[in-house]
Amino acid sequence: MFDSLSDRLNDTFSRLRGKGRLSESDVNDALREVRIALLEADVNVSVVKSMLGRVKERAVGSEVTKSLTPGQQVIKIVHEELITTLGAEEAPLVRPAAPPLVILMVGLQGSGKTTTAAKLAKHLKGKGRRPMLVAADLQRPAAIDQLESLGKRIDVPVFVDRKAKAPKLVKAAMKQARSDGANVVIIDTAGRLQVDQALMKELAAMRKVANPDEVLLVLDAMTGQEAVNVANGFLEYTDLTGLVLTKLDGDARGGAAISAREVTGRPIKFVGVGEGIDELDVFYPDRMASRILGMGDVLSLIEKAETIYDEKEAEKAAAKMLDATFNLEDFLEQFQQIKKMGPLQQLVGMLPGAGSALRDVEIDDRQLGRVEAIIRSMTPAERRDPKLINGSRKRRIAKGSGTRPQDVNVLLKQFSETQKMMKAFAGGKSPIPGLNMPGMGRKKKR
Amino acid sequence: MDTNLLILLVVAIVTVAVVVVVAVMRSRRTKPPAAAAPAVTAPEEGLRSRLARTRTALGDRLGGLLRRGSLDDAFWDELEEVLIAADVGVATSSKVVEAVRKQKPESGDEARRMLEEALIAQMSGRDRSIHLEGKPAIVLVVGVNGTGKTTSVAKIAGLLGESGSTTVLAAADTFRAAADEQLRTWADRVGVEVVSGAPGSDPASVAFDAYRRADEVGADVVMVDTAGRLHSKSNLMDELGKVARVLRREAGAIGEVLLVLDGTTGQNGIGQARSFTDAVGVTGIVLTKLDGTARGGVAIAVEQELDVPVKYIGVGEGLHDLVPFEPRAFVEALLEP
Numbered sequence: 001m002f003d004s005l006s007d008r009l010n011d012t013f014s015r016l017r018g019k020g021r022l023s024e025s026d027v028n029d030a031l032r033e034v035r036i037a038l039l040e041a042d043v044n045v046s047v048v049k050s051m052l053g054r055v056k057e058r059a060v061g062s063e064v065t066k067s068l069t070p071g072q073q074v075i076k077i078v079h080e081e082l083i084t085t086l087g088a089e090e091a092p093l094v095r096p097a098a099p100p101l102v103i104l105m106v107g108l109q110g111s112g113k114t115t116t117a118a119k120l121a122k123h124l125k126g127k128g129r130r131p132m133l134v135a136a137d138l139q140r141p142a143a144i145d146q147l148e149s150l151g152k153r154i155d156v157p158v159f160v161d162r163k164a165k166a167p168k169l170v171k172a173a174m175k176q177a178r179s180d181g182a183n184v185v186i187i188d189t190a191g192r193l194q195v196d197q198a199l200m201k202e203l204a205a206m207r208k209v210a211n212p213d214e215v216l217l218v219l220d221a222m223t224g225q226e227a228v229n230v231a232n233g234f235l236e237y238t239d240l241t242g243l244v245l246t247k248l249d250g251d252a253r254g255g256a257a258i259s260a261r262e263v264t265g266r267p268i269k270f271v272g273v274g275e276g277i278d279e280l281d282v283f284y285p286d287r288m289a290s291r292i293l294g295m296g297d298v299l300s301l302i303e304k305a306e307t308i309y310d311e312k313e314a315e316k317a318a319a320k321m322l323d324a325t326f327n328l329e330d331f332l333e334q335f336q337q338i339k340k341m342g343p344l345q346q347l348v349g350m351l352p353g354a355g356s357a358l359r360d361v362e363i364d365d366r367q368l369g370r371v372e373a374i375i376r377s378m379t380p381a382e383r384r385d386p387k388l389i390n391g392s393r394k395r396r397i398a399k400g401s402g403t404r405p406q407d408v409n410v411l412l413k414q415f416s417e418t419q420k421m422m423k424a425f426a427g428g429k430s431p432i433p434g435l436n437m438p439g440m441g442r443k444k445k446r
Numbered sequence: 447m448d449t450n451l452l453i454l455l456v457v458a459i460v461t462v463a464v465v466v467v468v469a470v471m472r473s474r475r476t477k478p479p480a481a482a483a484p485a486v487t488a489p490e491e492g493l494r495s496r497l498a499r500t501r502t503a504l505g506d507r508l509g510g511l512l513r514r515g516s517l518d519d520a521f522w523d524e525l526e527e528v529l530i531a532a533d534v535g536v537a538t539s540s541k542v543v544e545a546v547r548k549q550k551p552e553s554g555d556e557a558r559r560m561l562e563e564a565l566i567a568q569m570s571g572r573d574r575s576i577h578l579e580g581k582p583a584i585v586l587v588v589g590v591n592g593t594g595k596t597t598s599v600a601k602i603a604g605l606l607g608e609s610g611s612t613t614v615l616a617a618a619d620t621f622r623a624a625a626d627e628q629l630r631t632w633a634d635r636v637g638v639e640v641v642s643g644a645p646g647s648d649p650a651s652v653a654f655d656a657y658r659r660a661d662e663v664g665a666d667v668v669m670v671d672t673a674g675r676l677h678s679k680s681n682l683m684d685e686l687g688k689v690a691r692v693l694r695r696e697a698g699a700i701g702e703v704l705l706v707l708d709g710t711t712g713q714n715g716i717g718q719a720r721s722f723t724d725a726v727g728v729t730g731i732v733l734t735k736l737d738g739t740a741r742g743g744v745a746i747a748v749e750q751e752l753d754v755p756v757k758y759i760g761v762g763e764g765l766h767d768l769v770p771f772e773p774r775a776f777v778e779a780l781l782e783p
Contacts, residue, residue, distance in 0.1 A: 111592060226739065226741075247591060249679075
């Protein structure tokens with residue numbers, strides 16, 4: 001199994017702690033690990049090569065920031081380079097000189113074109129536009145039915161003609177859009193292989209008729225080395241204007257994003273993050289970069305944590321946690337600190353490694369408030385020693401917090417479970433691959 | 447300040463907070479309502495030529511590489527990259543190349559032959575037949591979204607029909623809009639019956655109904671097409687587990703659990719195979735979309751890590767473009783210049 005990049009790099013650099021500048025040989029050692037990490041994330045081989053060249057140029061001789069280890073320093077540079085490659089600024093849809101805005105959706109079979117077309121229509125409708133969907137996938141059985149059904153769900157008209165050929169259909173759809181006053185036309189096309197000349201020519205013909213403002217390549221985030229060929233193929237025939245990365249709600253590291261971006265030079269405009277029609281998001285290069293490196297958004301987490309903690313305080317809390325004397329009182333206190341770093345949901349998204357298990361969890365702020373209320377309704381003595389809490393105290397706490405005694409039970413039980421978990425960490429199981437826990441007796445041999 | 451310490455602290459507290467909140471949330475939520483197979487044969491001819499279309503970048507590169515002749519470090523690095531470019535993965539690629547290197551080939555050609563044999567050896571010795579014990583025998587088809595499950599179900603049903611078996615299909619993808627219609631269109635083409643449920647209905651009950659229907663009409667096989675689901679979504683994997691449980695309870699055993707893997711998928715394919723195997727006990731892989739330039743090399747790592755054989759590969763959109771997997775043809779196509 002893949003160890004996180006930071007783990008590998010920390011090992012590589014364990015000899016180098018305290019060094020001021022990165023030498024060429026340090027960097028070469030590190031880049032070997034970075035190469036493997038990028039390849040494991042499915043970044044294309046040739047793209048990896050050119051990226052590493054750029055990273056090396058920047059890394060050799062760079063100063064190691066005081067709060068970072070040399071390993072983290074290299075990661076930071078790789079991270080920044082990934083962000084640059086992914087496109088540092090937001091890439092909104094173009095605004096056409098005259099409406100309608102015409103969007104052509106293209107891609108391989110099963111990449112998620114139809115779903116994305118509907119999501120995009122919903123997204124634009126929410127912004128006050130009047131979209132129309134065009135069912136131009138005449139290949140896949142029931143693709144038209146799928147789009148019609150999605151259109152009904154989001155109350156967006158769908159242009160359907162089950163008999164026409166694709167280019168002709170598009171022509172009729174454009175006419176219809178103008179007479180209906182639709183100001184966005186989203187054309188869903190059949191999935192096709194970029195090497196299928198007949199179908200690619202058909203796509204080129206559709207493009208000619210529709211004269212789209214945007215041609216979006218819909219790319220599955222799980223795509224491997226092939227992403228480069230796919231992106232190149234579609235670029236050649238349809239002159240793409242942007243990319244949409246789908247199925248990012250899975251656990252694919254998504255190196256395909258880098259590959260496709262690098263070979264086409266086209267920005268990633270949207271990402272699909274779920275099966276719901278709302279689950280389309282604009283693209284955040286920094287998150288994607290962290291994901292490709294398999295490290296969560298650790299760097300932002302560090303930056304945020306540094307602003308709220310001083311060293312002594314942090315050490316004290318960590319020590320308590322590790323010997324399992326961390327009680328509800330400490331929890332309440334620490335949690336007030338952590339909250340300053342941002343909403344819990346957002347923090348969860350930044351967690352590296354072990355945190356990924358929590359990533360799908362939806363955190364409702366009301367529930368969070370409820371948990372806090374329960375703890376606050378306890379006396380300090382009860383927080384320090386939950387064993388004190390008998391039936392009548394439980395009822396009092398429930399009443400005080402506007403909850404039920406069962407809720408108090410669940411909270412106490414769960415807290416003691418997590419305490420045990422912490423103890424397990426202390427026993428040498430790091431919650432995050434890649435972190436050498438201070439004073440935890442964990443030494444990894446390689 | 448020690449950044450590791452900080453991260454530990456933040457992670458721990460956030461983790462505790464989330465776990466506690468979720469536990470309280472969950473407890474408040476109300477409970478939700480609750481035969482030895484005929485060997486399937488397909489025309490073998492045409493496979494090679496169709497796979498031949500895929501011989502592009504990789505083959506060209508390998509050809510150039512081998513012509514160079516000198517077997518220095520750069521040669522071995524590049525050989526490894528040829529495999530990585532075919533999605534074989536870093537770990538497997540370096541292992542295989544290292545093994546070949548140890549055999550000390552004397553020429554590029556010899557290295558290539560050894561590499562080919564090494565890869566074939568990795569994939570040999572696995573039972574790739576389709577097991578259809580029981581009547582009706584059950585074939586459960588699973589996978590992430592967009593890999594080609596529905597199409598594969600229809601094609602396999604077509605192949606079974608040609609070898610004389612009757613099949614009933616279960617449209618247990620009740621989530622995606624019009625998935626049912628898609629399966630029906632295919633079913634009409636291959637002339638088999640479909641049992642479906644209302645949109646949003648319980649997939650396990652659709653599977654159950656289809657099993658009963660197959661039993662009633664005396665069909666040999668019931669094939670269950672399930673909704674695509676990302677393997678990292680535990681609730682959806684639980685739902686799939688329930689489908690399998692219901693079928694196992696009803697029939698005693700499931701003949702085949704086929705995982706449909708998209709041939710363009712990279713290293714994520716390993717995680718997919720692992721999660722689906724954990725959830726429903728995958729017995730075979732269907733590797734689709736190999737008619738493009740994708741190599742499907744991740745299948746090698748999947749077989750190694752999970753000991754699950756690839757049983758079919760998809761090499762086109764036609765009914766007969768789903769063919770039994772053959773390691774030698776696969777590896778030759780992977781490497782042939």
